[in-house]
Amino acid sequence: MPDAIVVGAGLAGLCCARELHAAGLEVLVLERGDAPGGRVRTDEVDGFLLDRGFQVLLTAYPEARRTLDNERLRLRPFESGALIRRDGGFARIADPFRHPLQAVQSLRGAPGSLPDKLRVARLRRRLSRFSLNELLTAPQVTTAEALRLEGFSGALIDAFFRPFLGGVFLDPTLDTSSRLFAFVFKLFSEGEATLPAAGMQAIPRQLAESLPEAALRFGATVESAVPGEVVLAGGERLAAPAIVVAADGPEAARLTGAVEAPAARAVTTLSYAAGRSPVGEPVRVLNGESRGPVNDLCVLSDVAPSYAPPGASLVSVTVLGVPPLADADIDGAVREQLRGWFGAQVNGWSLLRVHRIPFALPAQPPAALTPAERPVRVREGLFVCGDHRDTASIQGAMTSGRRAAAAVRGLDAAPSCAL
Ligand SMILES: Cc1cc2nc3c(=O)[nH]c(=O)nc-3n(C[C@H](O)[C@H](O)[C@H](O)COP(=O)(O)OP(=O)(O)OC[C@H]3O[C@@H](n4cnc5c(N)ncnc54)[C@H](O)[C@@H]3O)c2cc1C
Structure with a gap:
């Protein structure tokens, strides 16, 4: 029997498992997906690296500094500042x-x-x-x-x-x-805001590398979690003295009944292959005109050339929310707006993928951050971690994982979060 079972191999679960393993505990991570990362995943499509939603690693995150080997991530920085689309032109x-x-x-x-x-x-x-x-x-x-x-x-x-x-x-x-x-x-x-050369999923992959292979089980969906035991879809029961639920907020609420399900912040990302970069520099372009579907865009291959095959550019466009539109319709609306920004070259771009992410971040209005660091102990033998316990960020997810590991080891006398 392992000392601890962690449900979920996102950043929080991996950081928790890593801390427990480093402290000499035997840990088993159960992940319903087919790879580590949770919301930080990267797909390779026709030689392009497509992160599932535009995101960046900030080098100032204290938890990333203490945990990640940035050199091996080969981080590529964005230029600081931004281009702002306004009054029919771009202001820097x-x-x-x-x-x-x-x-x-x-x-x-x-x-x-x-x-x-x-x-x-x-x-x-x-x-x-x-x-x-x-x-x-x-x-x-x-x-x-x-x-x-x-x-x-x-x-x-x-x-x-x-x-x-x-x-x-x-x-x-x-x-x-x-x-x-x-x-x-x-x-x-x-x-700095950065991208790892191999895509954002290089971050969870690096965290997973510090665990023994047998500690990670993929394709394992947990249906219920109580102190001492989890039950998988299909009925298999697994026991451990400590159970850590490292799922996203709504799923953690469902599994434990002890934390509130946060409201969702949703996003849609469209990835385009372009013959040449419409921007030509590693900088974010913000829509300062308060109209049209596009919030911002970035040519990711201008930041990290490895994001596109030689001779091509990868344009990532962010639309806030998930509009109820088919791919062709959202693509059409985005191109129409961007033709106004970059002209006819937009017609030559080819759409690689539309990522719709209905639960990208937990909403964190003031009430949700009261306090900003929320308890990770549900009751004796049952713990939670994830960005819903902390700031909705890579930093928050990683910190919550470390806090949960400390609570499992009895190093943290924090109050419980049972509703
Ligand atoms: C599009 C987008 C953009 C973002 N941009 C940024 C950014 O620029 N900077 C930043 O710092 N943060 C950003 N974030 C936020 C950051 O990615 C998340 O806060 C963080 O990855 C959350 O990690 P987590 O481990 O808490 O949760 P998750 O990543 O959701 O991990 C939970 C894991 O649990 C698994 N799981 C759930 N239920 C079960 C079950 N029943 N059985 C087994 N496994 C289960 C899931 O499959 C998943 O792997 C962004 C997020 C998105 C989606």
Whole structure:
């Protein structure tokens, strides 16, 4: 009998299992999918690396720093800053997180740009004085309210903050907690956004490598989890003194009955093969016009050339939510908008895949982040981890896994989360 069974081989489950294994415990990870990664998966299609939804690794994530071997991931950085589509052209915004004084200056024609510049600089200075833990326990409002309270102009919010943060939180309304805004602002200002050369799934693959092969069982769907035992689809029963449910929030709620199912943030990503890059630099392009289906796009092969075969480019387009449209219709709407941005070259792109992700992130309005670090012990012998226990991010998922491992080992006297 293993010492612990972990349900789910996403980042949280892998980090938990890795910690337990390193502490000398025998661990078995049960994953319903066919590979490690959960929401961080990459498919190879015709020589292109297609992440299941656009996402990036921030090098400033403390948990990634402590756990991952970045050199082996061969991280490729995005250029800081962004191009913003507005008024029929593209404006460049230098990195507002690291170089706030240049940043707003470079957003040509933005009304109120001087006060905005000073406000960004002031906010950056203030946030740099606090640790992540302090920011995640600070009083909170929604991000939209926080931006208003900081005094940012509507022009800067609509042209930059809404598409940028909307794309990070998958939340165009910016109802997300201001704790997450401060978290993201600080991390973007202290490190780089990157892609591993072999695709985002290189991250969970590296975590899985630190476990013995026999510790990972794929194609194993858990139907019920109680202290001491799990039951698989098909009826097989497996016992262990500690059961850790590392599934996404809604599934963890179903399996344990002890955590609340979070609301979903959804996203759709369209991947296109292009003969040449429409952007020509490793930078995000944000829709600052507040209309059309596209929130942002990026030519991933401009960031990491390994994402496309030689002579081709990979364009990744993010649409927030999952519109109830067939592939051809959403493709048509996206191309129509992008023809306005890049002209007729868009007609020559070929659609590689549409990824619809109805549950991409748990919604994290202020109430969901109270507190930001939520308990991982359900009751004696039953634990949970995942991004629904922490910030909805790679950092949050990984940290929650480590916290659950500590709780299994009795090192964490945190309260239980039973409803
Ligand atoms: C499109 C998209 C973009 C994102 N962008 C970013 C970004 O740029 N930066 C960032 O930091 N974060 C980003 N995230 C968030 C980040 O990917 C997640 O927070 C993180 O991967 C969640 O990991 P997890 O282990 O908590 O959950 P999951 O990855 O959901 O892992 C849960 C695992 O449990 C398995 N499972 C569930 N139920 C069962 C069962 N009954 N039996 C067996 N196995 C089960 C699942 O198959 C899955 O493998 C993004 C997410 C998405 C989807």
